[in-house]
Amino acid sequence: MQQENRKEQIIRVAAKLFKEKGYSAVTMRDLASSLGIKAASLYNHINSKQDILKSIIISIAEEFTEGMNVIQVSNNSSIDKLKQIVKLHVTISSQNIYGMASLNNDWMHLEEQLEYYLKLRYDYEDDFRNIIKQGIASNEIKDEKLDLMLFSMLSTLRSLYLWIPKKEDLNPKELADNLSNILINGINK
Amino acid sequence: MQQENRKEQIIRVAAKLFKEKGYSAVTMRDLASSLGIKAASLYNHINSKQDILKSIIISIAEEFTEGMNVIQVSNNSSIDKLKQIVKLHVTISSQNIYGMASLNNDWMHLEEQLEYYLKLRYDYEDDFRNIIKQGIASNEIKDEKLDLMLFSMLSTLRSLYLWIPKKEDLNPKELADNLSNILINGINK
DNA sequence: GTCTATATTTTGATAGAC
DNA sequence: GTCTATCAAAATATAGAC
Numbered sequence: 001m002q003q004e005n006r007k008e009q010i011i012r013v014a015a016k017l018f019k020e021k022g023y024s025a026v027t028m029r030d031l032a033s034s035l036g037i038k039a040a041s042l043y044n045h046i047n048s049k050q051d052i053l054k055s056i057i058i059s060i061a062e063e064f065t066e067g068m069n070v071i072q073v074s075n076n077s078s079i080d081k082l083k084q085i086v087k088l089h090v091t092i093s094s095q096n097i098y099g100m101a102s103l104n105n106d107w108m109h110l111e112e113q114l115e116y117y118l119k120l121r122y123d124y125e126d127d128f129r130n131i132i133k134q135g136i137a138s139n140e141i142k143d144e145k146l147d148l149m150l151f152s153m154l155s156t157l158r159s160l161y162l163w164i165p166k167k168e169d170l171n172p173k174e175l176a177d178n179l180s181n182i183l184i185n186g187i188n189k
Numbered sequence: 190m191q192q193e194n195r196k197e198q199i200i201r202v203a204a205k206l207f208k209e210k211g212y213s214a215v216t217m218r219d220l221a222s223s224l225g226i227k228a229a230s231l232y233n234h235i236n237s238k239q240d241i242l243k244s245i246i247i248s249i250a251e252e253f254t255e256g257m258n259v260i261q262v263s264n265n266s267s268i269d270k271l272k273q274i275v276k277l278h279v280t281i282s283s284q285n286i287y288g289m290a291s292l293n294n295d296w297m298h299l300e301e302q303l304e305y306y307l308k309l310r311y312d313y314e315d316d317f318r319n320i321i322k323q324g325i326a327s328n329e330i331k332d333e334k335l336d337l338m339l340f341s342m343l344s345t346l347r348s349l350y351l352w353i354p355k356k357e358d359l360n361p362k363e364l365a366d367n368l369s370n371i372l373i374n375g376i377n378k
Numbered sequence: 379g380t381c382t383a384t385a386t387t388t389t390g391a392t393a394g395a396c
Numbered sequence: 397g398t399c400t401a402t403c404a405a406a407a408t409a410t411a412g413a414c
Contacts, residue, residue: 024213041380149376155348156341163340186375230398
């Protein structure tokens with residue numbers, strides 16, 4: 001396990017505070033105070049508050065993009081690709097509980113990187129939609145309300161960061177399996 | 190249709206801005222500017238920024254509570270109660286697109302009303318969970334992963350405010366029916 | 379690498395004229 | 397009901413000592 005330097009520590013603690021109150025409501029004094037130093041000292045390690053947000057969001061967004069690229073080129077069925085997507089979200093969310101909050105709620109405060117972020121996001125949704133579409137074409141998935149199915153699955157997956165921390169004894173693989181089952185087969189007996 | 194007075198207009202426009210940037214990032218000057226007046230003039234109609242947030246969130250939270258109370262006392266099957274919950278979310282979300290953003294993302298900035306809000310929220314989730322539980326007991330719903338089923342449905346329903354605006358020609362009843370079908374029966378063919 | 383001191387802007391909110 | 401003027405506090409960030 002690699003050692004965490006001060007900059008990484010600042011970003012990690014910032015992400016935690018951003019999850020609790022949102023990016024805009026967290027001050028550099030709040031952040032410094034959480035680290036036991038003065039606000040001015042932060043600037044020896046980071047360029048700006050903006051820059052912290054960028055570090056948090058962009059790295060996670062790129063993880064999703066890379067994960068989706070791997071899934072796309074696999075030769076699995078559409079349903080299996082969906083299961084891989086669920087696993088991707090569970091894995092990344094488990095490892096970035098705090099960062100996922102910023103990704104979901106504070107992306108609009110990105111400035112120079114906003115356009116880049118939005119492109120990654122739209123491309124991801126397009127890839128997701130196309131996998132469902134292929135599943136409809138191959139008769140694996142119901143041929144109705146494509147966008148609504150996408151929205152429903154994506155909403156649940158994007159909210160995982162809120163739910164995972166409430167279940168301490170969570171096995172990521174088991175969660176992914178159970179969640180896949182619910183999303184694909186519903187709750188009906 | 191009742192006429193909107195200035196206070197109601199302020200709250201409505203504030204909710205829209207809060208959805209775009211979050212409560213903390215919207216200044217009273219932003220809000221005033223959107224209304225074509227000066228920030229100081231706002232205070233002839235409202236007490237504080239806090240008070241605007243409270244007005245937005247609490248009224249919607251109480252709508253959910255009232256809706257859930259009606260559903261609970263009905264004599265419907267558990268599956269039908271779940272369908273009513275879906276309809277409740279679609280209806281309230283359709284009519285409060287902007288307010289739903291604050292309810293979901295800015296509730297932590299409530300101050301005096303925070304405790305009250307959290308009570309409404311927890312009670313709502315408990316009622317929702319109990320309806321699923323009854324469905325399991327009556328053999329309507331799969332007997333597995335109660336909390337995960339609850340989380341999955343609630344995540345989708347709470348995100349409706351993000352999705353509804355993208356579909357202009359939306360019929361709330363049809364949306365509720367289609368969404369119920371997806372949540373209950375899944376996407377599998 | 380952290381501190382004190384400080385510059386500059388921006389914030390929510392009030393007083394009082396019209 | 398809106399304005400101008402203003403306050404006091406809080407914000408991000410920098411300079412320079414240690």
